[in-house]
Amino acid sequence: xxxxxxxxxxxxxxxxxxxxxxxxxxxSVGNVWHAEHPxxxxxxxRMESDGLIVAREVPRGPNSTKREYRLTDDGLAELRLQASTxxxxxxxxxxxxxxxxxxxxxDPKGAQDQFRLHLEHFTKLADHYEQILVTLHEGTDSVLNxxxxxxxxxxxxxxxxxxxxxxEGLLARAEMELKWARKGLKVLDELAQSELxxxxxxVDLSGADDQGRQ
Amino acid sequence: xxxxxxxxxxxxxxxxxxxxxxxxxxxSVGNVWHAEHPxxxxxxxRMESDGLIVAREVPRGPNSTKREYRLTDDGLAELRLQASTxxxxxxxxxxxxxxxxxxxxxDPKGAQDQFRLHLEHFTKLADHYEQILVTLHEGTDSVLNxxxxxxxxxxxxxxxxxxxxxxEGLLARAEMELKWARKGLKVLDELAQSELxxxxxxVDLSGADDQGRQ
Numbered sequence: 001x002x003x004x005x006x007x008x009x010x011x012x013x014x015x016x017x018x019x020x021x022x023x024x025x026x027x028s029v030g031n032v033w034h035a036e037h038p039x040x041x042x043x044x045x046r047m048e049s050d051g052l053i054v055a056r057e058v059p060r061g062p063n064s065t066k067r068e069y070r071l072t073d074d075g076l077a078e079l080r081l082q083a084s085t086x087x088x089x090x091x092x093x094x095x096x097x098x099x100x101x102x103x104x105x106x107d108p109k110g111a112q113d114q115f116r117l118h119l120e121h122f123t124k125l126a127d128h129y130e131q132i133l134v135t136l137h138e139g140t141d142s143v144l145n146x147x148x149x150x151x152x153x154x155x156x157x158x159x160x161x162x163x164x165x166x167x168e169g170l171l172a173r174a175e176m177e178l179k180w181a182r183k184g185l186k187v188l189d190e191l192a193q194s195e196l197x198x199x200x201x202x203v204d205l206s207g208a209d210d211q212g213r214q
Numbered sequence: 215x216x217x218x219x220x221x222x223x224x225x226x227x228x229x230x231x232x233x234x235x236x237x238x239x240x241x242s243v244g245n246v247w248h249a250e251h252p253x254x255x256x257x258x259x260r261m262e263s264d265g266l267i268v269a270r271e272v273p274r275g276p277n278s279t280k281r282e283y284r285l286t287d288d289g290l291a292e293l294r295l296q297a298s299t300x301x302x303x304x305x306x307x308x309x310x311x312x313x314x315x316x317x318x319x320x321d322p323k324g325a326q327d328q329f330r331l332h333l334e335h336f337t338k339l340a341d342h343y344e345q346i347l348v349t350l351h352e353g354t355d356s357v358l359n360x361x362x363x364x365x366x367x368x369x370x371x372x373x374x375x376x377x378x379x380x381x382e383g384l385l386a387r388a389e390m391e392l393k394w395a396r397k398g399l400k401v402l403d404e405l406a407q408s409e410l411x412x413x414x415x416x417v418d419l420s421g422a423d424d425q426g427r428q
Contacts, residue, residue, distance in 0.1 A: 002309050009316045032312045034305035083316055084324030087309055089335040091248035094384065095216050095301055098246045101380035102223045102297055104365075104372045110298030121303040151318075154412060158318045158405050165401050166315035169394045170308065176390045180383045187379050191372050198368065 001082070003043050004052075006033040008071065008079040011053060013147040015070035018044065028143040031132065032166060044069060052078050096177075100184060103191075111188055118181040126174040133167050136160065215296070217257050218266075220247040222285065222293040225267060227361040229284035232258070242357040245346065246380060258283060266292050310391075314398060317405075325402055332395040340388035347381050350374065 006029045010021055021044075022037055035043075047053045052075035057065040071079070096118060103111050135141040144163060148156050220243045224235055235258075236251055249257075261267045266289035271279040285293070310332060317325050349355040358377060362370050 002307065002312055005316075006312060009319070012316075012319070029312070029315065031306060032315055033307050033309075079316075080319050080321070083313065083319035084321040086324060086328040086331045087313065089310075089332065092245060092339070092384070093216070093247050094387075095247075096303075097380045097383045098216055098220060098243070099297065099301065100383060101243065101246055101376055102219075102226075102293075103376035103379070104369050105223070105226070105294050105297035107294070107298040110300060114300040117300045118303065125306070154409070155318050157408055161401050161405055162315055162317035165317070165398055166311045168397070169311045169314060170306070172390050172394055173308075173387070176386050180386055183382070184379055187375050191375055194371060195368070 002033050003035050003039065004047060005079070005082045006030070006035065007040065007043060007047065008052065008075055008082070011069055011071050012076065012079055013150055015068050017058070017066045017068045019066070021069065024143055031128075032170065047075070051075075096180075103188070108188065108192060112185065115181045115184040115188070118184070119178060122174045122177040122181065126171060126178060129167050129171040129174060133164065133171065136164050136167065216247050217249050217253065218261060219293070219296045220244070220249065221254065221257060221261065222266065222289055222296070225283055225285050226290065226293055227364055229282050231272070231280045231282050233280070235283060238357055245342075246384065261289070265289075310394075317402070322402065322406065326399065329395045329398040329402070332398070333392060336388045336391040336395065340385060340392060343381050343385040343388060347378065347385065350378050350381065 006025070007021075010016070010025045010029050016024065018041065022040060025035070025040070044053065044055075048055055048069075051072060053069045054072055055067040055069050058068045060066040099106075099114060106114075132141070136144060139145065141163075144160070148159065151159060220239070221235075224230070224239045224243050230238065232255065236254060239249070239254065258267065258269075262269055262283075265286060267283045268286055269281040269283050272282045274280040313320075313328060320328075346355070350358060353359065355377075358374070362373065365373060
């Protein structure tokens with residue numbers, strides 16, 4: 001249902017060929033809802049058979065054609081319906097916090113690598129979202145600008161504000177993850193130090209004991 | 215794989231009957247990785263046939279028995295392996311930010327309801343995580359205490375620190391979601407006001423125009 005919503009949204013600005021749709025998808029809504037390209041065509045066919053989009057053949061060069069998809073009235077109604085229907089938040093299924101909850105079973109290297117990978121991943125994502133937010137604020141996001149040109153001016157403010165709100169949310173999550181992964185690395189260091197101190201304590205005592213007996 | 219890890223973790227303190235396991239699961243690791251009860255028994259059977267756990271019949275009252283599951287050496291090794299193997303972070307698939315990115319297609323009520331539901335959901339979760347964190351810090355979490363009694367003292371610090379790190383992460387995410395949902399409601403209010411002002415402006419101008427012609 002989320003992929004369908006994402007595709008309806010990507011087609012809502014104007015009709016697009018599959019190739020064009022996928023290029024736009026990857027540069028816009030695919031940042032929020034990733035889809036592998038082989039997932040997209042079957043979903044488009046299902047949407048077509050459900051009457052949400054129609055395809056027509058348009059020329060590609062002198063001797064060939066390509067399919068161009070456009071939203072039907074039913075498709076636009078479905079997009080509006082999904083956009084207006086609150087989604088009940090799902091149950092917690094958090095793979096990162098699950099792993100972190102049982103660090104006593106992890107070897108020290110594996111646990112560190114997990115947090116470092118986490119840091120690396122969300123650093124990249126945060127940078128990516130920040131760049132997108134700059135283009136959204138500056139008015140230089142080409143996918144957004146193409147849409148704004150086709151939409152009535154009275155909708156522009158809402159369109160831009162929605163995109164910014166969405167990417168601000170993604171950025172806030174990435175920043176939360178970065179902070180948490182840094183804390184995870186700190187906790188691992190502190191545990192290692194504390195466990196080393198405990199071992200040193202035992203060695204020291206035994207050394208003192210040996211000396212006492214000499 | 216995550217459910218399997220969660221069940222291995224839940225069984226790692228001591229052998230448990232299915233009933234006991236599910237009760238403990240819901241009060242501990244199920245907070246991080248939710249599973250419906252009908253999912254749990256089939257996974258236990260798969261883990262049994264994979265040699266990760268064994269079941270034995272233990273008495274239930276005078277005339278009946280129940281199955282008690284315990285981790286095998288292979289099961290403990292699998293738990294350690296999974297705990298030590300970093301998970302590559304997945305692609306972004308964020309249903310909340312997806313919806314928020316296209317507010318121009320939502321009716322005002324539906325959009326507001328979405329953010330309010332979000333607030334309500336993550337307020338409850340944040341409260342729940344805060345309560346658990348209090349019991350973890352105070353040493354009054356009964357599931358954790360049962361485990362600590364069975365585990366060597368030199369592991370206690372790591373065990374407690376892991377649980378706290380995990381719930382702190384869940385709490386940080388819930389707080390991020392709350393902040394974002396509040397921002398969402400604020401953005402909706404501002405958009406409504408701005409769009410109202412624009413309409414008022416048109417009305418005023420047309421009024422002025424009418425007056426000018428009178």
